Amino acid sequence: MNEALRRAMYAAGLSEEDIAARLGVDPKTVGRWVDGRLPFPRHRGPLARLLSLEEPELWPELLTLQGARRTSGEVVAVYPQRNLVTREAWNDLFQSAEHQIDILAYAALFLAEDKRLVGLLASKATAGIPVNLALGNPKSPAVVQRGKAEKIGGALPSKIRNALVQFGPLLERPGVSLRLHDTVLYNSMYRVDDQLLVNQHVFGLPAAQAPVYHLRRLEGGEMFDLYMESFAEVWKAARPVDGVPD
Numbered sequence: 001m002n003e004a005l006r007r008a009m010y011a012a013g014l015s016e017e018d019i020a021a022r023l024g025v026d027p028k029t030v031g032r033w034v035d036g037r038l039p040f041p042r043h044r045g046p047l048a049r050l051l052s053l054e055e056p057e058l059w060p061e062l063l064t065l066q067g068a069r070r071t072s073g074e075v076v077a078v079y080p081q082r083n084l085v086t087r088e089a090w091n092d093l094f095q096s097a098e099h100q101i102d103i104l105a106y107a108a109l110f111l112a113e114d115k116r117l118v119g120l121l122a123s124k125a126t127a128g129i130p131v132n133l134a135l136g137n138p139k140s141p142a143v144v145q146r147g148k149a150e151k152i153g154g155a156l157p158s159k160i161r162n163a164l165v166q167f168g169p170l171l172e173r174p175g176v177s178l179r180l181h182d183t184v185l186y187n188s189m190y191r192v193d194d195q196l197l198v199n200q201h202v203f204g205l206p207a208a209q210a211p212v213y214h215l216r217r218l219e220g221g222e223m224f225d226l227y228m229e230s231f232a233e234v235w236k237a238a239r240p241v242d243g244v245p246d
Contacts, residue, residue, distance in 0.1 A: 002036050004058050008051040009034070022050055074221040076214040082110075082199050083208050090117060090190075097124050097192045104181075104231050105188035105199075106136035106146055107159040110208065112166035125173040133167065133178045134231075134238050136160050140182040150206045179238035189231055196224055 009019065016034065020027040023046055033039050038059055039047060048055045056062050079085050094101065094117060101124060103111070111117055125131045136143045138157035147156035164171075164178075171178055188199040188207055194217035202210040217224040 074223045079212040101131045102191040104134045107163045109163040112163040122170045125175040131176045137180040142184045178241045181238035
Protein backbone atom coordinates (compact mmCIF):
# COMPACT_ATOMS: atom_id res chain seq x y z
CA MET A 1 0.00 0.00 0.00
CA ASN A 2 1.27 3.45 -0.94
CA GLU A 3 0.13 5.29 2.17
CA ALA A 4 1.55 8.62 0.98
CA LEU A 5 -0.56 8.46 -2.18
CA ARG A 6 -3.66 7.33 -0.32
CA ARG A 7 -3.37 10.17 2.23
CA ALA A 8 -2.72 12.74 -0.51
CA MET A 9 -5.82 11.62 -2.40
CA TYR A 10 -7.89 11.85 0.79
CA ALA A 11 -6.53 15.34 1.57
CA ALA A 12 -7.35 16.49 -1.96
CA GLY A 13 -10.84 14.99 -1.82
CA LEU A 14 -10.18 12.84 -4.90
CA SER A 15 -11.30 9.25 -5.41
CA GLU A 16 -9.69 6.66 -7.63
CA GLU A 17 -12.41 7.36 -10.20
CA ASP A 18 -11.72 11.12 -10.04
CA ILE A 19 -8.02 10.64 -10.69
CA ALA A 20 -8.70 8.11 -13.45
CA ALA A 21 -10.94 10.61 -15.21
CA ARG A 22 -8.41 13.44 -14.86
CA LEU A 23 -5.50 11.36 -16.15
CA GLY A 24 -7.39 9.34 -18.75
CA VAL A 25 -6.66 5.92 -17.25
CA ASP A 26 -8.74 3.04 -15.95
CA PRO A 27 -9.80 3.29 -12.26
CA LYS A 28 -8.27 -0.15 -11.76
CA THR A 29 -4.92 1.33 -12.78
CA VAL A 30 -5.22 3.99 -10.08
CA GLY A 31 -6.15 1.24 -7.64
CA ARG A 32 -2.92 -0.57 -8.46
CA TRP A 33 -0.98 2.64 -7.82
CA VAL A 34 -2.61 2.93 -4.41
CA ASP A 35 -1.73 -0.71 -3.79
CA GLY A 36 1.93 0.15 -4.31
CA ARG A 37 2.68 -0.16 -8.03
CA LEU A 38 4.95 2.57 -9.39
CA PRO A 39 3.18 4.54 -12.17
CA PHE A 40 4.86 5.08 -15.51
CA PRO A 41 6.74 8.42 -15.78
CA ARG A 42 4.06 9.85 -18.10
CA HIS A 43 1.54 9.46 -15.28
CA ARG A 44 3.71 10.26 -12.25
CA GLY A 45 4.24 13.93 -13.08
CA PRO A 46 0.56 14.79 -13.78
CA LEU A 47 -0.58 12.83 -10.72
CA ALA A 48 1.90 14.59 -8.44
CA ARG A 49 0.84 17.99 -9.80
CA LEU A 50 -2.79 17.06 -9.37
CA LEU A 51 -2.09 16.39 -5.69
CA SER A 52 0.20 19.47 -5.35
CA LEU A 53 3.19 17.35 -4.34
CA GLU A 54 6.64 16.49 -5.67
CA GLU A 55 7.12 13.00 -7.12
CA PRO A 56 9.59 11.80 -4.44
CA GLU A 57 7.02 12.71 -1.75
CA LEU A 58 4.69 10.12 -3.25
CA TRP A 59 7.35 7.64 -4.36
CA PRO A 60 10.52 7.96 -2.20
CA GLU A 61 12.08 5.05 -4.11
CA LEU A 62 12.57 7.43 -7.05
CA LEU A 63 15.54 8.95 -5.24
CA THR A 64 17.26 5.58 -5.29
CA LEU A 65 16.28 4.98 -8.91
CA GLN A 66 17.68 8.35 -9.95
CA GLY A 67 20.98 7.51 -8.30
CA ALA A 68 21.05 4.19 -10.14
CA ARG A 69 20.37 5.93 -13.45
CA ARG A 70 23.29 8.30 -12.88
CA THR A 71 25.54 5.32 -12.28
CA SER A 72 24.24 3.25 -15.17
CA GLY A 73 24.56 6.29 -17.43
CA GLU A 74 28.33 5.93 -17.07
CA VAL A 75 28.15 2.50 -18.67
CA VAL A 76 28.37 2.87 -22.44
CA ALA A 77 28.61 -0.84 -23.25
CA VAL A 78 29.35 -4.22 -21.71
CA TYR A 79 31.28 -6.89 -23.59
CA PRO A 80 31.04 -10.47 -22.25
CA GLN A 81 34.64 -11.04 -23.36
CA ARG A 82 37.49 -8.71 -24.28
CA ASN A 83 37.87 -10.67 -27.50
CA LEU A 84 34.57 -9.12 -28.61
CA VAL A 85 36.00 -5.59 -28.53
CA THR A 86 36.95 -5.19 -32.18
CA ARG A 87 40.23 -3.85 -33.48
CA GLU A 88 38.26 -0.94 -34.94
CA ALA A 89 36.79 -0.16 -31.52
CA TRP A 90 40.27 0.01 -29.96
CA ASN A 91 41.46 2.16 -32.84
CA ASP A 92 38.50 4.54 -32.46
CA LEU A 93 39.11 4.77 -28.71
CA PHE A 94 42.78 5.73 -28.99
CA GLN A 95 42.18 7.88 -32.08
CA SER A 96 39.79 10.03 -30.01
CA ALA A 97 42.51 10.95 -27.50
CA GLU A 98 43.03 14.67 -27.03
CA HIS A 99 44.40 14.98 -23.48
CA GLN A 100 45.66 11.75 -21.91
CA ILE A 101 46.05 8.00 -22.35
CA ASP A 102 46.50 5.64 -19.38
CA ILE A 103 47.01 1.89 -19.68
CA LEU A 104 47.20 -0.50 -16.72
CA ALA A 105 47.62 -4.23 -17.25
CA TYR A 106 50.00 -7.08 -16.66
CA ALA A 107 51.11 -7.46 -20.28
CA ALA A 108 48.59 -5.85 -22.69
CA LEU A 109 50.25 -8.07 -25.28
CA PHE A 110 47.21 -7.93 -27.57
CA LEU A 111 47.87 -4.19 -27.98
CA ALA A 112 51.62 -4.51 -28.23
CA GLU A 113 51.33 -7.03 -31.05
CA ASP A 114 49.13 -4.69 -33.10
CA LYS A 115 51.61 -2.46 -34.93
CA ARG A 116 48.86 -0.14 -36.13
CA LEU A 117 47.71 0.55 -32.57
CA VAL A 118 51.26 0.96 -31.30
CA GLY A 119 51.85 3.40 -34.14
CA LEU A 120 48.69 5.27 -33.26
CA LEU A 121 49.74 5.58 -29.63
CA ALA A 122 53.15 6.79 -30.77
CA SER A 123 51.59 9.43 -33.01
CA LYS A 124 49.43 10.66 -30.12
CA ALA A 125 52.52 10.94 -27.92
CA THR A 126 54.32 12.86 -30.67
CA ALA A 127 51.35 15.22 -30.81
CA GLY A 128 51.91 16.06 -27.14
CA ILE A 129 49.36 13.73 -25.53
CA PRO A 130 50.85 12.01 -22.44
CA VAL A 131 50.80 8.20 -22.59
CA ASN A 132 51.16 6.43 -19.24
CA LEU A 133 51.84 2.71 -19.51
CA ALA A 134 51.86 0.57 -16.35
CA LEU A 135 52.72 -3.10 -16.88
CA GLY A 136 53.47 -5.89 -14.46
CA ASN A 137 56.97 -6.42 -13.15
CA PRO A 138 57.96 -9.79 -14.69
CA LYS A 139 59.76 -10.68 -11.44
CA SER A 140 56.80 -9.80 -9.21
CA PRO A 141 55.12 -12.51 -7.07
CA ALA A 142 51.79 -11.00 -8.15
CA VAL A 143 52.63 -11.79 -11.78
CA VAL A 144 53.59 -15.34 -10.87
CA GLN A 145 50.35 -15.78 -8.96
CA ARG A 146 48.29 -14.39 -11.83
CA GLY A 147 49.97 -16.81 -14.21
CA LYS A 148 48.94 -19.67 -11.93
CA ALA A 149 45.38 -18.33 -11.79
CA GLU A 150 45.22 -18.23 -15.59
CA LYS A 151 46.66 -21.76 -15.67
CA ILE A 152 49.52 -20.69 -17.94
CA GLY A 153 52.27 -21.40 -15.44
CA GLY A 154 55.33 -19.22 -15.93
CA ALA A 155 54.23 -17.85 -19.30
CA LEU A 156 53.00 -14.49 -18.01
CA PRO A 157 56.46 -13.02 -17.25
CA SER A 158 57.48 -14.00 -20.78
CA LYS A 159 54.37 -12.32 -22.19
CA ILE A 160 55.26 -9.12 -20.34
CA ARG A 161 58.82 -9.15 -21.65
CA ASN A 162 57.50 -9.76 -25.14
CA ALA A 163 55.06 -6.87 -24.80
CA LEU A 164 57.85 -4.56 -23.63
CA VAL A 165 59.86 -5.40 -26.74
CA GLN A 166 56.83 -4.88 -28.99
CA PHE A 167 56.11 -1.53 -27.30
CA GLY A 168 59.72 -0.48 -28.02
CA PRO A 169 58.90 2.09 -30.75
CA LEU A 170 56.33 3.66 -28.45
CA LEU A 171 58.66 3.81 -25.44
CA GLU A 172 61.18 5.81 -27.47
CA ARG A 173 58.76 8.71 -27.92
CA PRO A 174 58.84 11.78 -25.67
CA GLY A 175 55.78 11.98 -23.45
CA VAL A 176 55.53 8.21 -22.96
CA SER A 177 56.02 7.02 -19.38
CA LEU A 178 56.54 3.35 -18.51
CA ARG A 179 56.25 1.97 -14.99
CA LEU A 180 56.39 -1.61 -13.75
CA HIS A 181 54.05 -2.49 -10.91
CA ASP A 182 53.91 -5.30 -8.36
CA THR A 183 50.18 -4.98 -7.76
CA VAL A 184 47.62 -7.76 -7.57
CA LEU A 185 45.28 -6.51 -10.29
CA TYR A 186 41.55 -7.12 -10.19
CA ASN A 187 41.13 -5.52 -13.60
CA SER A 188 43.07 -3.94 -16.43
CA MET A 189 42.27 -0.38 -17.52
CA TYR A 190 42.50 1.47 -20.82
CA ARG A 191 41.65 5.13 -20.33
CA VAL A 192 41.40 7.79 -23.03
CA ASP A 193 40.33 11.22 -21.75
CA ASP A 194 36.81 10.69 -20.35
CA GLN A 195 36.40 7.15 -21.65
CA LEU A 196 37.57 3.99 -19.91
CA LEU A 197 37.56 0.31 -20.82
CA VAL A 198 37.77 -1.87 -17.71
CA ASN A 199 38.76 -5.47 -18.41
CA GLN A 200 37.76 -7.58 -15.41
CA HIS A 201 40.08 -10.31 -14.14
CA VAL A 202 38.28 -13.57 -13.47
CA PHE A 203 40.06 -16.31 -11.53
CA GLY A 204 40.97 -19.21 -13.79
CA LEU A 205 40.47 -17.28 -17.04
CA PRO A 206 42.80 -15.17 -19.19
CA ALA A 207 41.83 -11.52 -19.42
CA ALA A 208 40.85 -11.96 -23.08
CA GLN A 209 37.95 -14.17 -21.98
CA ALA A 210 36.74 -11.87 -19.18
CA PRO A 211 34.13 -9.08 -19.42
CA VAL A 212 34.90 -5.49 -20.39
CA TYR A 213 32.95 -2.46 -19.19
CA HIS A 214 33.09 0.66 -21.36
CA LEU A 215 32.61 3.67 -19.06
CA ARG A 216 32.44 7.39 -19.67
CA ARG A 217 32.90 10.12 -17.10
CA LEU A 218 29.68 11.96 -16.25
CA GLU A 219 29.14 14.86 -13.88
CA GLY A 220 27.79 13.39 -10.66
CA GLY A 221 28.88 9.87 -11.59
CA GLU A 222 31.16 7.75 -9.43
CA MET A 223 32.30 4.67 -11.35
CA PHE A 224 34.79 6.32 -13.72
CA ASP A 225 36.49 8.32 -10.97
CA LEU A 226 36.56 5.31 -8.67
CA TYR A 227 38.56 3.29 -11.19
CA MET A 228 40.87 6.20 -11.95
CA GLU A 229 41.65 6.62 -8.25
CA SER A 230 42.68 2.96 -8.30
CA PHE A 231 44.89 3.60 -11.34
CA ALA A 232 46.54 6.52 -9.53
CA GLU A 233 47.38 4.34 -6.54
CA VAL A 234 49.02 1.70 -8.72
CA TRP A 235 50.87 4.32 -10.75
CA LYS A 236 52.21 6.03 -7.64
CA ALA A 237 53.61 2.77 -6.25
CA ALA A 238 55.02 1.51 -9.57
CA ARG A 239 58.72 1.76 -10.54
CA PRO A 240 59.56 4.21 -13.34
CA VAL A 241 61.54 2.67 -16.19
CA ASP A 242 63.38 4.39 -19.05
CA GLY A 243 63.12 2.61 -22.39
CA VAL A 244 62.83 -1.15 -22.72
CA PRO A 245 64.05 -2.86 -19.52
CA ASP A 246 66.35 -5.87 -19.63
